[in-house]
Amino acid sequence: MTVLVSYVPTPVGDAAFDAGLDEAARRGENVVVVNSPHGGATVDADLVDEAHAQRLSERAEQRGVTVEWRRDAHGDDVVDVVQRVADDVDASLVVIGLRRRSPVGKLLLGSVAQRILLHVDRPVLAVKAPA
Amino acid sequence: MDYSSVIQGFSVVLQPENLLYCFIGVLVGMLVGVLPGLGPAATVAILLPITLNVEPVTAIIMLAGIFYGAQYGGTITSVLLRLPGEASSVVTVFDGYAMARDGRAGSALGIAAIGSFVGGTVSIVALTFFAPFVARFALDFGPPEYAVLALLGILLVASVGSGSRLKALVAAGLGLLLATVGRDGFTGAERFTFDSLALTDGIDFVPIAMGLFGLGEILYNLEDRSGRATAPPKMVRALPSKDEVKQSSGAIGRGSVIGFLLGILPGGGAVLSSMAAYAYEKKRSKHPERFGQGAIEGVAAPETANNAAATSSFIPLLTLGIPANATIAVIFGALLIQGVTPGPQLITEHPDLFWGVVNSMYVGNILLLIMSIPLIGIFVRILRVRGTILAPITVLITLIGAYTVANSVFDIMLVCVFGALGYLMKKFGFEPGPLVLAFVLGSLLESALRRSLILFDGDPSGFVTRPISGVLVLALVIVVAAPALRALMTRRQNRAKNEELV
Amino acid sequence: MSASHEARTPEELAEQWEAEKPPAAGPLSTAAAAAVVVLLGAAVMVASFRLGVGSVQQPGAGLWPLMIGAFLVVSSTVLVLTARRFDDAERFVSSSWLVLVGLGTMVLFALVVGTIGFEIPGAVLAFVWLRFLGKESWRLSTIGAVAMVVAFYLIFVLALQTPIPHLF
Known part of the structure; x- marks a missing residue:
């Protein structure tokens, strides 16, 4: 069993990563980080570069947790990738970050967090950014 | 040389409208160079309709700006993302990306901008002195010379192009065929019109260029061939140091010369010259092992050369009326639509246009130098826009643009047909460039050939006995025979080697 | 799909580009495309004769198209015959x-x-x-x-x- 963290390089994403790390250490499990770029993009701001990923992996290493990075590209919905990877690694827990969206932003893009909470058939831990 | 018309040219460039279009051209060119998918020929083709409502000189100033702006735009993605935006920046990837990985992206892009500026400027100065000389020489050309010259141009582009030579020749043949559609200018007979009224005046150049280059590329990109996405690159805004500039000054100088010389040759152009300049720098370096590990000369040389070549490839267009590569062929088409036939008379009959375009390149190169570094952040941002969102926008611009040229729905259909043809050609390994080039030269070639035959009273030996056309025929023979000879030689060498082994 | 190995040298990079190239279609597809052009060239030649070739002294409307048609037939026939040397055509894929x-x-x-x-x-x-x-x-x-x-x-x-x- 593994703890799955859906990660984007923002404060919320870091909060989710830390929470996932805590949870994995407590359960004695490892972490799979999903960092999925949008298919067809040349540059995706949600993607982490090698150095950044290395730093996070080392942080986990110090706590005895190994991290596997998954960078499968997603099509119209990142939730599909989260579900697929969760099935793939038989995740015991999915950790996501929550952030406030303006009503307009929600109309345009919808809420990924909401769809993960409702549609992924695993326990989900939702984390807020540190105030 | 008539200096007053050179100076007159500057006054043309400095008109606010021309300055604005030069700026737009360079900016659009850089943008398109950054965005993957559309090459410079496709961009120039898609933007052709815009140029129809402005003065010819303004139109060409903008299109030329797109052309050399795209050269630099391709550099940005080569260095930062290891993705050559244009074919002419492929070799820049090796050292440019290695430099970026070491945190020297700013140096690499800075030296590329300086090199582009120097290469472009050297090329313009050389063009200023060289072009009038060529044009004067070409004034004596009659139909036989033009026939051989056009044929030579098509053959050179076909033989130096990137793909297979034979396939390029077949594509060129198709281009010549398409150029015959419509009423024959000599006899008035209708050829290959299939009794369609819309085809009586022949096929317009715009739908062919827009379809083959523009829609063809977009359709081709629909097949999922997008590579992996990358994280946003970290931009270190450090300009090249004095030492780095000094270190690459030799490469910039040699790159300018190589670029200028190879740019003049039909089929040479930016791609070939960037590769030649890189190979030459590596060869003459005392430490060739540094290349590929972040040698600044490995960025300076090809980037200087491709810009110098982009500039000098205007020489055969403006002096002989022979486009040297696919993008220049589209610019040639734009001039024809404007009612200007490029050729040796251009410099005397339209000095304002000739010198306006030439001198606008100084301004364009200065704009390129000023804008390149500060705008990199914005370009990287634009890269985040997905191709899937850009594609429908480009398609709609193309379809609506095709309509506005002649207010004809038939032209939209033609664009679709040539878009499909362009896609199929790419799939089957045929380059569309030679087709478009042969199409623009087709009617010139035919009328020159028929005039010559009438002139010679049907005796084709006249092509050989006239001195200039004789020399050109000789060049033609060399172009045709050289690759075959080379193939024969290597085969013989291989055989000799094999025999030694036995 | 884990973190990809980064190509370091130009040779590795060239290899990577080669590997990412779309699947090749093989010589048959080049031969087929060339065969279509042979037929087109032949049709053009027939049509050119109908237009009237004229004479070398007085070229008719069909002379130039006839030359192009002949060129297309010859060059594409060579292409058909040498098609096995070409692997630059791409296979049609599901997309x-x-x-x-x-x-x-x-x-x-x-x-x-x-x-x-x-x-x-x-x-x-x-x-x-x-x-x-x-x-x-x-x-x-x-x-x-x-x-x-x-x-x-x-x-x-x-x-x-x-x-x-x-x-x-």
Whole structure:
């Protein structure tokens, strides 16, 4: 069993990563980080570069947790990738970050967090950014 | 040389409208160079309709700006993302990306901008002195010379192009065929019109260029061939140091010369010259092992050369009326639509246009130098826009643009047909460039050939006995025979080697 | 798909590009394309004779097309015969169907733009390209298609006043 963290390089994403790390250490499990770029993009701001990923992996290493990075590209919905990877690694827990969206932003893009909470058939831990 | 018309040219460039279009051209060119998918020929083709409502000189100033702006735009993605935006920046990837990985992206892009500026400027100065000389020489050309010259141009582009030579020749043949559609200018007979009224005046150049280059590329990109996405690159805004500039000054100088010389040759152009300049720098370096590990000369040389070549490839267009590569062929088409036939008379009959375009390149190169570094952040941002969102926008611009040229729905259909043809050609390994080039030269070639035959009273030996056309025929023979000879030689060498082994 | 190994040297990079190239179709597809051109060239030659070739002293309308037709026949025949040396054609893949769909939306645009204006076919084209060819979300595709048509209306109809047929 593994703890799955859906990660984007923002404060919320870091909060989710830390929470996932805590949870994995407590359960004695490892972490799979999903960092999925949008298919067809040349540059995706949600993607982490090698150095950044290395730093996070080392942080986990110090706590005895190994991290596997998954960078499968997603099509119209990142939730599909989260579900697929969760099935793939038989995740015991999915950790996501929550952030406030303006009503307009929600109309345009919808809420990924909401769809993960409702549609992924695993326990989900939702984390807020540190105030 | 008539200096007053050179100076007159500057006054043309400095008109606010021309300055604005030069700026737009360079900016659009850089943008398109950054965005993957559309090459410079496709961009120039898609933007052709815009140029129809402005003065010819303004139109060409903008299109030329797109052309050399795209050269630099391709550099940005080569260095930062290891993705050559244009074919002419492929070799820049090796050292440019290695430099970026070491945190020297700013140096690499800075030296590329300086090199582009120097290469472009050297090329313009050389063009200023060289072009009038060529044009004067070409004034004596009659139909036989033009026939051989056009044929030579098509053959050179076909033989130096990137793909297979034979396939390029077949594509060129198709281009010549398409150029015959419509009423024959000599006899008035209708050829290959299939009794369609819309085809009586022949096929317009715009739908062919827009379809083959523009829609063809977009359709081709629909097949999922997008590579992996990358994280946003970290931009270190450090300009090249004095030492780095000094270190690459030799490469910039040699790159300018190589670029200028190879740019003049039909089929040479930016791609070939960037590769030649890189190979030459590596060869003459005392430490060739540094290349590929972040040698600044490995960025300076090809980037200087491709810009110098982009500039000098205007020489055969403006002096002989022979486009040297696919993008220049589209610019040639734009001039024809404007009612200007490029050729040796251009410099005397339209000095304002000739010198306006030439001198606008100084301004364009200065704009390129000023804008390149500060705008990199914005370009990287634009890269985040997905191709899937850009594609429908480009398609709609193309379809609506095709309509506005002649207010004809038939032209939209033609664009679709040539878009499909362009896609199929790419799939089957045929380059569309030679087709478009042969199409623009087709009617010139035919009328020159028929005039010559009438002139010679049907005796084709006249092509050989006239001195200039004789020399050109000789060049033609060399172009045709050289690759075959080379193939024969290597085969013989291989055989000799094999025999030694036995 | 884990973190990809980064190519370091130009040789590795060239290898990586080679590996990412689309699947080659083999010589048969080059031969087939060339055979089509041979037939085209032959048809052009026949048609050129009908146009009247004239004489070398007085070339007719068909002389030049006849030469082109002959050139096409000869060069493509050589291509058919040497096709096994070519591997630069690409195989059609499952996503090639997307190209046909994309082309279909363009032809539809061309067919109806004269009667009902560019807005509806334009929006349909943009929507199909975003949603089905680009695999964007329903939401983004709908909003994007409408936004594009509005933008084009503002630019081409109101600002540039081009005579593109429009409904509103």
